[in-house]
Amino acid sequence: xxxxxxxxxxxxxxxxxxxxxxxxxxxxxxxxxxxxxxxxxxxxxxxxxxxxxxxxxxxxxxxxxxxxxxxxxxxxxxxxxxxxxxxxxxxxxxxxxxxxxxxxxxxxxxxxxxxxxxxxxxxxxxxxxxxxxx
Amino acid sequence: xxxxxxxxxxxxxxxxxxxxxxxxxxxxxxxxxxxxxxxxxxxxxxxxxxxxxxxxxxxxxxxxxxxxxxxxxxxxxxxxxxxxxxxxxxxxxxxxxxxxxxxxxxxxxxxxxxxxxxxxxxxxxxxxxxxxxxxxxxxxxxxxxxxxxxxxxxxxxxxxxxxxxxxxxxxxxxxxxxxxxxxxxxxxxxxxxxxxxxxxxxxxxxxxxxxxxxxxxxxxxxxxxxxxxxxxxxxxxxxxxxxxxxxxxxxxxxxxxxxxxxxxxxxxxxxxxxxxxxxxxxxxxxxxxxxxxxxxxxxxxxxxxxxxxxxxxx
Numbered sequence: 001x002x003x004x005x006x007x008x009x010x011x012x013x014x015x016x017x018x019x020x021x022x023x024x025x026x027x028x029x030x031x032x033x034x035x036x037x038x039x040x041x042x043x044x045x046x047x048x049x050x051x052x053x054x055x056x057x058x059x060x061x062x063x064x065x066x067x068x069x070x071x072x073x074x075x076x077x078x079x080x081x082x083x084x085x086x087x088x089x090x091x092x093x094x095x096x097x098x099x100x101x102x103x104x105x106x107x108x109x110x111x112x113x114x115x116x117x118x119x120x121x122x123x124x125x126x127x128x129x130x131x132x133x134x
Numbered sequence: 135x136x137x138x139x140x141x142x143x144x145x146x147x148x149x150x151x152x153x154x155x156x157x158x159x160x161x162x163x164x165x166x167x168x169x170x171x172x173x174x175x176x177x178x179x180x181x182x183x184x185x186x187x188x189x190x191x192x193x194x195x196x197x198x199x200x201x202x203x204x205x206x207x208x209x210x211x212x213x214x215x216x217x218x219x220x221x222x223x224x225x226x227x228x229x230x231x232x233x234x235x236x237x238x239x240x241x242x243x244x245x246x247x248x249x250x251x252x253x254x255x256x257x258x259x260x261x262x263x264x265x266x267x268x269x270x271x272x273x274x275x276x277x278x279x280x281x282x283x284x285x286x287x288x289x290x291x292x293x294x295x296x297x298x299x300x301x302x303x304x305x306x307x308x309x310x311x312x313x314x315x316x317x318x319x320x321x322x323x324x325x326x327x328x329x330x331x332x333x334x335x336x337x338x339x340x341x342x343x344x345x346x347x348x349x350x351x352x353x354x355x356x357x358x359x360x361x362x363x364x365x366x367x368x369x370x371x372x373x374x375x376x377x378x379x380x381x382x383x384x385x386x387x388x389x390x391x392x393x394x395x396x397x398x399x400x401x402x403x404x405x406x407x408x409x410x411x412x413x414x415x416x417x418x419x420x421x422x423x424x425x426x427x428x429x430x431x432x433x434x435x436x437x438x439x440x441x442x443x444x445x446x447x448x
Binding site for chain 2: 005009012013015016019020021023024026029045048049077079080081084086108109110111
């Protein structure tokens with residue numbers, strides 16, 4: 001390195017760009033989507049005591065939502081090549097629904113909002129609001 | 135004796151090794167890269183080099199210089215002293231690292247290094263932007279009080295960090311007798327894994343002997359591939375959120391605390407601590423894993439005898 005902070009920083013950023021570009025070239029992001037099977041497999045690892053009873057899969061395969069036997073829910077969201085999961089009880093998240101999407105506000109710093117494209121949004125919104133209260 | 139800035143020398147080599155690993159991982163199929171994840175890791179690494187320039191680095195240096203005035207003995211800047219300092223600093227590293235996993239205040243800085251679901255050389259560079267001051271002062275002060283010069287202490291710490299770069303890879307499997315004494319890719323894969331059987335293990339920097347001595351050593355099980363990341367994996371590649379998410383989490387929790395005990399628990403309890411036990415610490419996750427496994431074993435033993443899964447060869 002040159003010892004000059006500005007020059008070193010610029011060189012570092014350029015080097016990062018080269019490394020990332022080569023990583024993207026040699027490991028292109030696959031078109032893989034979140035499927036029920038993939039979501040179940042991941043949940044079995046992250047939440048082994050979660051028993052999924054019903055599934056909602058995003059139309060574009062970006063996320064999935066599972067309703068558990070104990071009145072709880074699990075969200076599985078695509079992040080790059082990987083999946084991220086969150087488990088919560090009904091009533092613990094903010095829910096909005098329109099004709100084509102279910103919108104979850106998780107109150108989570110790294111995953112604040114998830115949109116699931118579906119025709120069944122209203123039905124799932126009801127479940128998410130009241131299932132845990134029964 | 136001069137103590138050069140070895141990190142500055144190593145950075146270009148880090149970049150070359152990352153490029154080499156990407157190519158070899160692609161050819162061999164023995165590693166995974168996600169460009170967005172790598173970009174986040176590398177930007178975290180750059181930020182960790184710049185962050186101390188905001189004042190933290192100067193505070194630490196000034197404090198070390200002041201503390202050195204109260205040293206117990208004068209240790210010369212000789213090769214044997216550097217070697218001794220390295221071993222003692224590695225012991226210091228073990229305890230700092232262990233506390234960084236067991237106490238949330240320290241975890242808030244260290245979690246950054248574990249927040250990738252990938253394990254490659256860019257993960258090694260995913261370093262914290264915070265935690266420089268307290269972590270350094272608390273854990274390095276004893277070495278300086280003994281009488282090691284602050285420059286020597288910082289030098290051996292840098293050597294230790296450089297050593298740990300190459301062990302962040304899936305390309306190297308096992309290393310035979312070398313693994314008895316030294317930290318290796320296999321040992322450190324276990325450390326980065328979230329599989330319950332691997333949690334809270336292998337805190338070593340360079341020498342794995344500390345884990346063997348203090349009961350935290352877990353060997354890599356070839357039948358259980360490590361799953362990397364953290365218990366609640368991050369939902370973003372944004373470096374700013376990666377850097378501060380746990381501090382934000384602590385602030386939110388402390389704001390809702392109902393007693394001083396709860397404040398203490400949120401600040402210095404184990405990560406995942408909650409007053410009612412509704413969240414999960416690593417100890418609780420391990421317990422759940424044992425329970426689920428035992429229930430599975432019990433069910434397997436109570437099943438009526440059926441056709442064997444595999445017939446013996448005739």
